[in-house]
Amino acid sequence: MKEKFKNTSDVQLMLNFKEGDISSFEELIKRYKKSVINIIYRFLGDRDEAENLALEVFLRVYKSVKKYRARAKFTTWLYKIAVNLSLSELKKKRKHFSISLNTPIIKDKGGFRELIDDVADPSPPPEKILEEKERNFLIKKAISLLPPGQRMAVILRIYEELSYKEISKILDCSVKSVESKLYRARTNLKKKLQSYFEIES
Amino acid sequence: MKCKKVKQKLGAYLDGELKKRERELIEEHLKKCADCRQKLTLFSQLSKTLKKWKEVGYSDEFEANLWQRISLEKEKKGSFRNIFWQAEQILLPVGIAIILIAGVIFLNEFLNENLFPQTSNLEEEYFASSALNSFQDISPDSLSDVYIDLISEGESQ
Numbered sequence: 001m002k003e004k005f006k007n008t009s010d011v012q013l014m015l016n017f018k019e020g021d022i023s024s025f026e027e028l029i030k031r032y033k034k035s036v037i038n039i040i041y042r043f044l045g046d047r048d049e050a051e052n053l054a055l056e057v058f059l060r061v062y063k064s065v066k067k068y069r070a071r072a073k074f075t076t077w078l079y080k081i082a083v084n085l086s087l088s089e090l091k092k093k094r095k096h097f098s099i100s101l102n103t104p105i106i107k108d109k110g111g112f113r114e115l116i117d118d119v120a121d122p123s124p125p126p127e128k129i130l131e132e133k134e135r136n137f138l139i140k141k142a143i144s145l146l147p148p149g150q151r152m153a154v155i156l157r158i159y160e161e162l163s164y165k166e167i168s169k170i171l172d173c174s175v176k177s178v179e180s181k182l183y184r185a186r187t188n189l190k191k192k193l194q195s196y197f198e199i200e201s
Numbered sequence: 202m203k204c205k206k207v208k209q210k211l212g213a214y215l216d217g218e219l220k221k222r223e224r225e226l227i228e229e230h231l232k233k234c235a236d237c238r239q240k241l242t243l244f245s246q247l248s249k250t251l252k253k254w255k256e257v258g259y260s261d262e263f264e265a266n267l268w269q270r271i272s273l274e275k276e277k278k279g280s281f282r283n284i285f286w287q288a289e290q291i292l293l294p295v296g297i298a299i300i301l302i303a304g305v306i307f308l309n310e311f312l313n314e315n316l317f318p319q320t321s322n323l324e325e326e327y328f329a330s331s332a333l334n335s336f337q338d339i340s341p342d343s344l345s346d347v348y349i350d351l352i353s354e355g356e357s358q
Contacts (some may be wrong), residue, residue, distance in 0.1 A: 026264070033263055038256045047257045054259075055267050062271055132255070139254040157216065158251045164218045183212045190247050197250040 010074035018065050025065075029058055032075070035160060036082050042155045043086045045144050053089060057082045072169065079160070080170050083152055090148060135196075142192040150185035153178055202226045207237050211244050 005013065005027045016024035036057050041050035060081050143151055152171060156162045162170070164178045171178065207230045213219050214227050231238050260266075 029264060029267065033259055034256065037259050041257050042254070050257070051259060051263065055263070055270055058267050059270050059274065063274070132253075135250075136254050139251055143251075143254075154251070158248060159254075159256070164213070164216070179213050179218070180209075182216070183209050186212050186244055186247060189251070190243055193247060193250060194243065197246045 011070045014065070014068055014074055015070060018068055025062065028061070028074075032078060033058070035075075036078065038159065039079065039082050039155055040086050042140075042143065042159060043083075043148075043152060044089060045140060049089075053085055054082070056085055060085075073166070075162075076166055076169050079156070079162075083170055086152070087148060138193065138196055142189050145192065146185055146188055149173075150181045150188065153181040154185045154189070157182055202230050204230075204234060204237055207231075207234070208240055211237070211241050215241070215244055215248065 005024070008016075008024075008027070010028065010031070013024040013028050017028070033054060037047075037050050037054040040053045040057075041047055044050060044053075057078070061078065143154060146154065149171065153167055156167045156170060157164075164175045164182075167178045168175045171181075173181075207227055210219065210223065210227055214224065219227070231241065
């Protein structure tokens with residue numbers, strides 16, 4: 001059914017939606033919900049929270065469709081909403097838990113609960129799952145320790161594979177600044193994860 | 202290119218974000234510098250490791266939850282509009298009445314001042330001037346002259 005949108009660009013879908021075509025909006029959700037949830041998840045560290053905030057992102061898209069102008073790439077606009085909401089969520093948390101300013105934003109359930117859940121699943125060999133979960137947990141922790149700007153730059157580059165130019169538009173900074181954020185992030189992450197990936201390779 | 206500068210560019214080099222000239226300079230340097238080569242290898246391994254962090258899925262109810270939120274938002278907006286509409290029902294007629302009353306008062310003042318300017322002053326002036334005329338020639342000292350004039354007028358007739 002959704003095949004009809006196969007060759008329709010994001011911007012065109014947005015313009016169709018502006019004209020009242022709800023199925024175009026649904027197609028955009030289908031295309032980007034996973035990216036939006038994962039950008040927020042990797043930044044804040046909690047899956048449920050990420051999904052909840054992703055709903056807010058699409059609600060904002062819905063609400064601002066009348067004002068939408070096809071000036072930039074749709075994803076730049078969409079991810080900018082996601083990034084700004086994530087940043088303000090982080091600020092809110094810091095306000096409420098000022099003591100934990102320097103601690104990572106990982107919640108125990110993120111690593112430990114999932115670990116137990118998956119080990120309890122009988123299908124794949126438990127050691128393998130444990131390895132994978134351990135790795136996920138280590139990467140998640142290392143990324144959560146990065147300052148917000150570096151963290152977001154890494155997420156958009158490594159996981160969303162965006163160009164420096166697009167990242168600079170999303171983060172409202174220069175391309176040079178993106179390059180420097182990513183360099184510092186890589187240096188920080190290398191220190192934290194080197195022992196781990198040296199064993200792996 | 203110096204080692205420090207090259208190292209800072211290695212990430213962008215890996216990401217394919219360098220211009221041709223910069224890329225060539227770095228490649229030249231890498232041929233000679235084992236230290237930078239090692240750093241490049243580490244950065245490359247780091248990227249591969251980071252990529253292994255699995256993405257999370259979404260719940261089956263994502264769309265349903267979104268539509269629910271959208272309709273909630275509409276309701277909120279609707280009830281706000283409703284309050285405004287109700288207020289409008291009272292405020293509008295009251296407002297119109299106030300404007301009408303103020304208009305009548307203003308017009309009244311305006312017409313009095315502009316269409317019949319200083320009516321009372323004119324009247325006063327008129328009476329004053331006529332009174333002045335009638336007693337113009339009479340001064341307290343010459344009352345007898347008036348009688349004499351009257352008598353002489355009567356005699357001449």
